[in-house]
């Protein structure tokens with residue numbers, strides 16, 4: 001299993017527009033918004049060096065991000081670790097008996113293949129595994 005980098009940090013916000021303003025105040029430029037219907041969120045990416053801040057705004061009242069905002073309010077939602085082979089990583093985690101939210105990879109923002117590890121298995125931190133392929137450019141895209 002190879003973890004290559006912290007791919008991004010996901011932050012739940014009530015409004016991407018408001019969230020973007022905060023980071024622009026810090027001199028971090030945002031590169032575009034993407035809808036991820038599969039996760040019922042709208043995401044905005046703000047590159048910081050080799051990694052990114054991902055703002056998440058819910059697009060449906062029953063989305064995981066909406067539930068997060070309801071119970072915990074705005075703040076850090078997940079940390080995404082970039083892996084070179086998500087199928088291999090998931091297989092190893094299953095063999096090790098690690099509780100997963102996603103048994104199989106699915107598609108996330110930027111065309112990445114992603115899977116979430118259950119926070120009960122990681123001391124309360126929601127960890128996303130992300131494998132980046134040759135994803136098509138995001139709108140106004142950063143890669």
Ligand code: ZN
Pocket residue numbers: 008009010054078080128
């Ligand atoms: Zn993410």
